[in-house]
Amino acid sequence: MKHQDHGQSLQELATETRDPRSAQIDTLSTEGIIRLMNETDKTVAHAVEKEIGHIAAGVDLVVEAIRGGGRLFYVGAGTSGRLGVLDASECPPTFGTDPDLVQAVIAGGEKALTSAVEGAEDDPAAGAGDLAARGLRQEDVVVGIAASGRTPYVIGALEKARALGCRTIAVTSNSGSPMAALADVAITPVVGPEVIMGSTRLKAGTAQKMVLNMLTTAAMVRLGKVYGNLMVDMRPSNSKLVDRAIRMVSLATGCGRDEAKEALEAAGRNVKAAVVMKLGQVSPKESVRLLDAASGYVRRALEMAAREQLARMTLEEKIGQMVMFGFPGAAPSPEIRDFIARNRIGGVILFARNCGTTAQLARLNGELQALAGQTPRKIPLFIAVDQEGGSVVRLTDGVEVFPGNMALGAARQPEKAYLAARITARDLRAAGINVNFAPVLDVNVNAANPVIGVRSFGEDPELVARLGVAAIRGYQEGGVMATGKHFPGHGDTAVDSHLALPTVPHDRRRLDEVELRPFREAIRAGVGAIMTAHVTFPAVDPAPGMPATLSRRVLTGLLRDELGFEGLIFTDCMEMKAIAGHFGSGQAAVMAIQAGADMVLVSHTPSVQQASLEAILAVARAGGIPMERIDASVERILLAKQRFARETRAPEGGESDGAALQIARKAVTLVRNDAGQLPMDPASREKLLVVEFALKALTGAEDQIQGAAPFAESLGRQYRGPVQSLIHGLDPGNAEIEAAVAAAAGCDRILVATQNAGVYSGQARLVRALAASGKPVLAVALRNPYDLMAFPEVKTYLATYGYQPCALQAVSEAITGRLQPMGRLPVTIPGLYPYGHGLATR
Numbered sequence: 001m002k003h004q005d006h007g008q009s010l011q012e013l014a015t016e017t018r019d020p021r022s023a024q025i026d027t028l029s030t031e032g033i034i035r036l037m038n039e040t041d042k043t044v045a046h047a048v049e050k051e052i053g054h055i056a057a058g059v060d061l062v063v064e065a066i067r068g069g070g071r072l073f074y075v076g077a078g079t080s081g082r083l084g085v086l087d088a089s090e091c092p093p094t095f096g097t098d099p100d101l102v103q104a105v106i107a108g109g110e111k112a113l114t115s116a117v118e119g120a121e122d123d124p125a126a127g128a129g130d131l132a133a134r135g136l137r138q139e140d141v142v143v144g145i146a147a148s149g150r151t152p153y154v155i156g157a158l159e160k161a162r163a164l165g166c167r168t169i170a171v172t173s174n175s176g177s178p179m180a181a182l183a184d185v186a187i188t189p190v191v192g193p194e195v196i197m198g199s200t201r202l203k204a205g206t207a208q209k210m211v212l213n214m215l216t217t218a219a220m221v222r223l224g225k226v227y228g229n230l231m232v233d234m235r236p237s238n239s240k241l242v243d244r245a246i247r248m249v250s251l252a253t254g255c256g257r258d259e260a261k262e263a264l265e266a267a268g269r270n271v272k273a274a275v276v277m278k279l280g281q282v283s284p285k286e287s288v289r290l291l292d293a294a295s296g297y298v299r300r301a302l303e304m305a306a307r308e309q310l311a312r313m314t315l316e317e318k319i320g321q322m323v324m325f326g327f328p329g330a331a332p333s334p335e336i337r338d339f340i341a342r343n344r345i346g347g348v349i350l351f352a353r354n355c356g357t358t359a360q361l362a363r364l365n366g367e368l369q370a371l372a373g374q375t376p377r378k379i380p381l382f383i384a385v386d387q388e389g390g391s392v393v394r395l396t397d398g399v400e401v402f403p404g405n406m407a408l409g410a411a412r413q414p415e416k417a418y419l420a421a422r423i424t425a426r427d428l429r430a431a432g433i434n435v436n437f438a439p440v441l442d443v444n445v446n447a448a449n450p451v452i453g454v455r456s457f458g459e460d461p462e463l464v465a466r467l468g469v470a471a472i473r474g475y476q477e478g479g480v481m482a483t484g485k486h487f488p489g490h491g492d493t494a495v496d497s498h499l500a501l502p503t504v505p506h507d508r509r510r511l512d513e514v515e516l517r518p519f520r521e522a523i524r525a526g527v528g529a530i531m532t533a534h535v536t537f538p539a540v541d542p543a544p545g546m547p548a549t550l551s552r553r554v555l556t557g558l559l560r561d562e563l564g565f566e567g568l569i570f571t572d573c574m575e576m577k578a579i580a581g582h583f584g585s586g587q588a589a590v591m592a593i594q595a596g597a598d599m600v601l602v603s604h605t606p607s608v609q610q611a612s613l614e615a616i617l618a619v620a621r622a623g624g625i626p627m628e629r630i631d632a633s634v635e636r637i638l639l640a641k642q643r644f645a646r647e648t649r650a651p652e653g654g655e656s657d658g659a660a661l662q663i664a665r666k667a668v669t670l671v672r673n674d675a676g677q678l679p680m681d682p683a684s685r686e687k688l689l690v691v692e693f694a695l696k697a698l699t700g701a702e703d704q705i706q707g708a709a710p711f712a713e714s715l716g717r718q719y720r721g722p723v724q725s726l727i728h729g730l731d732p733g734n735a736e737i738e739a740a741v742a743a744a745a746g747c748d749r750i751l752v753a754t755q756n757a758g759v760y761s762g763q764a765r766l767v768r769a770l771a772a773s774g775k776p777v778l779a780v781a782l783r784n785p786y787d788l789m790a791f792p793e794v795k796t797y798l799a800t801y802g803y804q805p806c807a808l809q810a811v812s813e814a815i816t817g818r819l820q821p822m823g824r825l826p827v828t829i830p831g832l833y834p835y836g837h838g839l840a841t842r
Contacts, residue, residue: 019193037202040195044206047189048214055214058169058185061141062219065167066101070139072216073131074104075157077121079201080145080171080208081106082113087212093241095216095225096233102216105130107153124156131157138165143215145208147200149177149188158182171211173204187211224297227252232271232298236264245271252298253278254479254646272298279642280305281378306638309377310631317377318634319616320344322593324382324570326603328353330360332367335606340371340381343613346637347382349603350433351394352703355385358398358431365432379638380645382481382599384435387424390454390802391783392701399427402660403667405440405467406785407801409458409826410838411666414470417457419659421471425478434480434644437531437570439471441484441518442491447786447830450759451496451699454783454801458826459491459835461514465521472527481644483570484522486533487559488540488548489515497534497578498700501547508539520563528640529568530559532597534578547578550588555596568640569596573603574612576700586615593625598633664810667801669823670839671788675795677749677778679817679841680719686748687722690715691740691770693730693755693763695803698783711753711782714808718816730755731762741769750777751815755803757787764790780811788829799825817841 022036048055062072074084081104088104091097107126108117120126131142142161144154149172161168162182170183173191180186189211191203220226225233230252236245242264250260252275260274267273267284276287280302287301294300310318324347327336339345348368355361365383372381385394390404402420421439428436443464444456457464468484475482488511493502504515519530532549541553548554549571559565571592574585583591589600589612600616602609619625670678690712697703712725726743728736744750750770757763768791771777778796781787785799798814798821800807813819824838 017193018197022195047191054187059218061167063222065141072102073142076145077107077153079205095220096235121153124152127153127156128160141167143169145171147173147204149174149179227298249274276301317344321346324601325609349384361431382435386437388438403664403802405457406454407667410823416663417467417470418474421474422478425475425480437483439468441468444491446492448494461517465518469525481528483529484527485531487530490533498576501578503536523565531570550591552595568598570599571597573601586611590619660806664806667823668814668821669799670821672797677796682816685721689724689747689750691726692753715812718812731760737766753780754787755783757790767791
């Protein structure tokens with residue numbers, strides 16, 4: 001085949017050189033050939049990745065052209081031309097585009113789609129003529145495709161386009177090509193030699209298809225053809241596409257199939273209109289009006305619906321939306337009923353005091369939402385809970401309770417963090433809950449931290465960010481708004497903010513490197529909400545005693561302006577002593593909103609809740625809170641409620657299959673086995689003494705623990721020998737210590753299950769006394785793994801990071817040799833073991 005000379009001989013082209021790796025391909029087995037092709041194909045994505053900047057520039061040209069009334073033309077020959085035809089033909093069914101919007105011109109015409117048309121690619125005049133025959137206009141953009149970068153037919157087409165003033169893009173696989181010289185944007189993924197020399201339908205063709213897919217897909221996203229990642233601009237013209245359209249409406253709005261089908265029919269089979277109708281709570285006619293005004297962008301239409309709703313609200317209704325209150329009992333209290341009906345509050349927070357079975361909770365939340373539905377605006381409630389996993393959970397009956405964050409940190413598997421969050425979201429949605437105050441994104445670098453500890457994924461900011469982002473995806477893909485907390489970071493404090501006002505004294509560089517990193521990644525991942533910390537950060541706000549929750553420099557300056565967060569800002573509870581003890585909850589509620597908070601959380605006391613509402617209203621009426629500040633928050637609240645506070649079916653997927661136990665097994669960490677005690681023989685007849693401490697809430701973040709089984713009971717299911725059990729209070733005195741030592745005299749081995757022994761000195765004294773008895777002692781930390789610091793003489797030590805039944809079963813399996821410990825410390829045990837340490841028993 002003849003080629004016009006454009007400065008490079010054929011053998012000089014990267015795509016035309018010989019690949020030494022495949023020089024003997026004809027001697028390989030069938031599987032060997034496939035493996036070789038697969039290995040060489042792996043380089044294609046990397047070549048395309050290097051061109052992302054140029055591809056993005058090309059997308060911007062396409063978007064600009066189409067917005068200006070232009071069209072997109074692909075021009076190519078042979079394989080390249082067929083790839084252009086394929087991409088163009090897929091746009092109408094995928095994105096609902098007019099068939100003329102994206103067109104493809106191939107050398108040799110339609111016949112060339114199935115047969116080689118010899119000589120067609122050598123005629124530059126034909127390329128120009130074929131484009132002219134399509135009515136090429138100045139507003140159009142032309143994409144020339146050729147692996148060599150020098151195909152005359154394509155060059156002629158690009159020259160014609162430039163002469164008319166069209167914007168041009170070249171997609172080639174060889175650097176410095178003549179086509180690139182004719183292009184406003186040159187995209188050149190250099191894939192190198194092909195596995196079969198000269199056959200550019202292989203790696204070069206794969207790279208071209210990837211680039212073309214990116215050009216049209218990204219352009220259509222930018223043009224509003226997609227909502228989320230759903231094809232909402234499709235045309236349901238046959239039964240298969242109607243079924244797909246129903247699914248799109250269902251996924252976009254969270255409603256069931258029947259409801260989605262009804263909405264789609266009401267909207268005249270217009271997927272976009274059905275979505276806006278459901279999420280914006282407007283009529284079919286209104287949804288079309290909003291879409292027209294928003295130039296077809298679903299998200300813009302929904303924003304317009306929220307702004308129109310906002311414009312109809314009174315000041316009192318707006319302020320009501322900015323508070324979230326709690327209440328006692330398994331049914332709505334008279335006070336919460338009144339707050340919803342009269343004050344139109346925006347949300348409710350639930351604790352264990354409200355939660356029985358899932359069915360009971362669903363009824364409770366249904367009643368709360370019904371009360372909101374009876375108000376004039378019918379704005380649904382945010383119903384929130386702290387279901388972190390581990391020691392901080394509110395729902396336990398009929399749901400899967402997962403190990404906490406530090407167990408996930410020890411397991412080191414983001415996919416497990418995602419799975420736990422996705423299943424949790426399923427359970428929460430089934431109970432009528434739409435906001436989870438999780439995940440904790442604090443980096444626990446302080447072994448003395450009294451309130452975070454095992455609630456953190458660990459001490460490494462990268463690990464916390466990676467697992468936190470996975471959890472955020474799991475919650476939000478399951479239909480529950482995730483909340484990263486406690487901003488800007490509560491991990492390096494030695495004071496519990498439920499009890500006093502802590503300080504993080506580090507400079508800004510350190511905050512950027514440690515505390516802020518997980519929040520940055522969460523924001524990039526699209527976390528719906530962030531909760532503030534009642535902690536002072538002098539490096540951000542030097543005002544003495546100014547907690548982040550009340551600081552404009554922190555909430556607006558740092559979180560909004562610098563980090564670019566556009567979601568909701570929740571305060572932590574304003575009845576905590578760090579706030580109430582220094583400012584008073586009412587005054588603090590005002591200060592938080594002035595600082596930039598969207599929703600103020602008052603969890604417990606009706607009188608404090610009423611006072612907070614009245615304080616906010618009084619200052620707002622006096623002009624002390626600008627209306628622009630209020631409207632910005634309420635608009636964010638309304639938009640977030642469109643996404644998360646709608647009535648939905650339980651989300652798909654997230655089946656359990658024993659996921660909590662799987663995670664617990666991955667988390668068990670053998671820290672020390674100096675005496676070689678582990679694994680124990682499960683069939684041994686040695687008498688084992690199990691000493692443990694009564695489980696109870698240890699921090700203000702926890703609810704009272706109910707129904708937790710003793711460790712000895714779990715171990716007894718794995719160990720066949722005799723087991724004696726002793727359960728003491730958290731801080732045993734001398735008499736209890738003496739009783740434990742006396743009991744040890746009649747046993748062969750001792751297992752002690754500790755809970756934050758560094759805080760409760762009686763536990764540490766008891767363990768040391770048992771170790772001095774001369775009997776082998778095995779210690780298991782059921783909460784923070786730092787306990788070994790309080791009794792470093794103990795020779796055998798395991799960490800479980802939790803006391804949930806799954807954690808007790810997993811560590812019992814590890815003790816008796818049924819499980820190989822695989823966890824690694826997600827924190828340093830100061831002076832003893834580094835981050836990442838972990839032993840095996842065999």
